[in-house]
Amino acid sequence: MTRLFEILFPKYIWRIKTAEKKIYLTFDDGPIPEVTEWVLEQLKIFNAKATFFCVGENVLKHHEIYEKVVAAGHAVGNHTQNHLKGWKTENDAYLKNFTEFQNSIEIINKAQTQLFRPPYGQLKPTQAKEILKTHKILMWSVLTRDYDKSFNAEKCLENAIRKTKSGSIVLFHDSLKAQKNLYYVLPKYLVYFSKKGYAFCAIDL
Ligand SMILES: [Zn+2]
Incomplete structure (x- = not known):
């Protein structure tokens, strides 16, 4: 299915072209206490870098955790202020929420990001057109x-391992909803691909 989307939406980034053994882990919907901090610890063990697509209201609520993410050398991206559904939201309201995220980052004096991921992968072409003026739109493979x-x-682990290749953008969530599967899958996934000589990299575009 992802392949079809890739053909339909060529302006979105679905994977990173690379000849090297690199995997691009992404974590959506944080930062939150406990889960995001646990993810940071796991990544540190493997000297792994990742990209966190944060929700602005969580950044404001848990700015000390956001700062830990940035300080550890991970990349961050805009995931809107309130995790809006693009297809169900009028353009003005959606773009305002997108900009609000940037304001949230500014409040805590952090550098802006040029990465954006739409919540639920939902974005109207007219919304995308505006966002693409300043940001890269990152999807996942x-x-x-x-x-x-x-x-x-x-099954979650088996599926993630089977689908990962060099240049894959892998979507995890540092959220309470994902906690159970994440805590099982992430350490084993990191072990598996580290042994195979892969590096885990932050998205750097
Ligand atoms: Zn999300």
């Missing part, structure tokens, strides 16, 4: 379904 409670943890 591996959906772990860590948030899916009907998807058991072993």
Whole structure:
């Protein structure tokens, strides 16, 4: 399915072209206490860098955790202020929420990001057109379904491993909803690909 979307939406970034063994982990919907901090610890063990697509209201609520993410050398991206659904939101309201995220970052005096990921992968072409003027739109090539409670943890791991290749953009969530699968999958996933000689990199575009 992702392939079809890639053809339909060529202006979005679905994977990173690379000849090297590199994997681009992404974590959406944080930062929140406990889960985001746990993710940071796991990444540190493997000297892994990742990209966190943050929700602005969480950044404001948990700015000390956001600062930990940035200080650890990870990349961050805009995931709107309130996790809006693009298809269901009028353009003005959507773009305002997108900009509000930038204001949230400014409040805590952090450098702006040029990365954006639409919540639920939903974006109207007219919304995308505006956002593309200043940001790269990052999608994913591996959906772990860590948030899916009907998807058991072993299957989640097996699926993530099977679909990952060099240059993959892998979608995890540092959220309470994903916590159960994430805590099972992430350490094993990191071990598996580290042993195979892969590096985990932040998105740097
Ligand atoms: Zn999200």
